[in-house]
Amino acid sequence: MRFSRYFLPVLKETPAEAQIVSHRYMLRAGMIKQASAGIYSWLPLGFRVLRNIERIIHEEQQRAGHLPILMPTLQSAELWRESGRYDDYGQEMLRITDRHGRDMLYTPTAEELVTDIFRAHVTSYKDLPLTLYQIQWKFRDEIRPRFGVMRGREFYMKDGYNFDIDAEHALHAYNRHMVSYLRSYERMGLKAIPMRADSGPIGGEDTHEFLVLAETGESEVFYDSAITELSLGAREIDYSDWDQCALIAREWTTPYARTDETHDQALFEREVPEERRRVSRGIEVGQIFYFGTKYSAPMGATVTNDRGEQVPVHMGSHGIGVSRLVGAIIEASHDERGIVWPEGVTPFHAGIVNLRQGDAETDRACEDIYAALTEAGLEPLYDDREERAGAKFATMDLIGLPWRITVGPRGLKNGVVELTCRRTGESEELSPELAVARIREIYAGS
RNA sequence: CGGGGCGUAGCGCAGCCUGGUAGCGCGUCUGUUUUGGGUACAGAAGGUCGUGAGUUCGAAUCUCGCCGCCCCGACCA
Structure with a gap:
């Protein structure tokens, strides 16, 4: 690309609204333009980076055997009433009424819709396991959007959903996702640490968040410095190998690493030698959940098992904040002169x-x-x-x-x-x- | 939603207190110059002062409403 034919509106001065370094540099480098609070247009340079991150995620998801789909951003309230979340989700969900007076919403996540797809077409345990994912725009009507694309109201996100016959299979799906996420972040030049987390409105029993260390992070994190030494490197990974996935997951989840939500100071001090204890801040760039039959049971997503019984499937969901990652990478990789792109996501080589x-x-x-x-x-x-x-x-x-x-x-x-x-x-x-x-x-x- | 702040040229800001019809820097355009880390000079274009009402002979400036944006807090990929 020739600069003279490109659209790269760089700014010498920093627009007043930008508080953190990634937001400042994204505006100055002509990557984004704010359309309204928490909503951004992506200009050519920013769009290239967004696409690069998206491409890496697609490649790694499909390498792990997951299938890409695309679901609508606007959904009928009906399904959400069925799961009970239409009322539970609160003000964060943007509600819209169409011309016929029907209640619609701009999807903040898609467990309901994907479960509906599943139950319409899958009836036998022989069709399992199945993992569907999409990369699609989401909307959460944050009370206070800030930090540019790091906490937008509209954001681009990979969300995936696994369907398995029982808890053991679902656990493998959980581990498989952990490994595929670790690989994705590594390809983006990021050190993202899985940390035990709270499940929030998604619900569920087991969940890890992936945190990128950065001073501007919104979460306080406590971890054993040993975990930052871990790397997948050029390891060959067989995603159908339960033991290998479980081993890698254990490798990354054994050293103490928690956010302030789940931090246990006594345990931290007992488990981690003092010189390896780190307290820092981190940016959440992904999360994986196992929530069993939370959606499948009330929504009737069942299959016939090998004994002829109707059983609800075990599910998990997994998210990566694609647009947030653009900001997170900048937070983790910049200097006083500007951005320093890792080779994996750079807009131009x-x-x-x-x-x-x-x-x-x-x-x-x-x-x-x-x-x-x-x-x-x-x-x-x-x-x-x-x-x-x-x-x-x-x-x-x-x-x-x-x-x-x-x-x-x-x-x-x-x-x-x-x-x-x-x-x-x-x-x-x-x-x-x-x-x-x-x-x-x-x-x-x- | 509670608390604070801001809205004046593409960007960063001054002017407002003490009303008299808008200015600076950067950027843009023209020309000359310069050319190994944001060059210098000359000239030019560009603003319904967020918006509506009110006060006044006169409003960017004073008063009220509305809209938008930012910051702090409770919440989130």
């Missing part, structure tokens, strides 16, 4: 900075690099504006592309360009061909 726009040789060198990267299946952002070097550098730093190739007449005289890592600030001079090769290497396999 590399930036090309032309230091002497209009100089025939420099222009051509930039075009060649641009073509070579594009040829390699990568998406560069070429800053071809008539701007001074300083302005171009400042923009690149702000929008946070992890790699930058700087091309100027001075270097070209010696046959070199500069390759700079946004995270470390380290630069090296090398030939244009080598610079392209290095970038290809960095993104190989992703």
Whole structure:
């Protein structure tokens, strides 16, 4: 993409309403524009990141055997009366009346609708296990939206639902989700810690929240520092292997890690040696639940088991805040100059900075690099504006592309360009061909 | 919803107290200049002062209503 043909309205000054760093940078980098309180439009750069996160989640969900579907944002109140949540959910649920006076609502979550789909089509234990998920807009009429996309009223969320014949199978689904979530966050360059949590309005018995450590987090968290050392890395995972999933889940849930909701100071002090105790803040970026037959029983989502009995299915649900993750990643990865995107979610793989726009040789060198990267299946952002070097550098730093190739007449005289890592600030001079090769290497396999 | 604050050019703000018909910086446009970390000079465009009513000869400024946004609290992916 050429900067001159892109829509990237960067701001030099910070809009007054933005309080936290991710919100400030998202506005300054031209990623979002507020439409009203807690509701945002996504501009091209922000939309790219949102799509990248979404893509990773889709890939990891399907790798775990889960099936993507898409359910409507507007739902009839009827199903919600059936589960009893129409009255329970409270003011947070946005209620709408259609022209016939029918009660509708903008979905805050979709247990009812997915259960309705399930009971209409699944009748035998032989069709289990089944896990359906979607990535869809949700609306929760928060009392006080704030922090940009971190606590919007409208937000983009992955929500999944597993249906299993009994508690043991549902437990495997729970573990499987934990592993698939850990993998997803890792691919996004995030350290997200599963923490024992409260179930809130979803209800249920077992639940973990995934927290990204950041000073601006809304939850206070208490954990054993050992947990931040854990990593899935290149481990081969077989999602149909109950033991492997259970082992990984145990690995991540054994060290003490809880939010203020469930924190137990005495247990914390008993279990964790003092030098490993950490008290910090975290951003919730996902949660998984097992809630048994809470919805299946009242809504009649039953199957016939192998003894010919009608039994309600055991269910769980799982959510990842996709739009919130955009903010959370920035909170976890930025410096005083701007965003530092992890390679997994970056809106463009590399930036090309032309230091002497209009100089025939420099222009051509930039075009060649641009073509070579594009040829390699990568998406560069070429800053071809008539701007001074300083302005171009400042923009690149702000929008946070992890790699930058700087091309100027001075270097070209010696046959070199500069390759700079946004995270470390380290630069090296090398030939244009080598610079392209290095970038290809960095993104190989992703 | 309780408490606090704000709404003036695309963005950041001053002007309001003490009414006299709107200004600064950045950005934008034109030209010249400059070119390896937000260049300099000259010129230009751009505002129903959130909105409705009231007071007044006269309202951005005073009064009341409404709308919107932000911050603190109780709640949440």
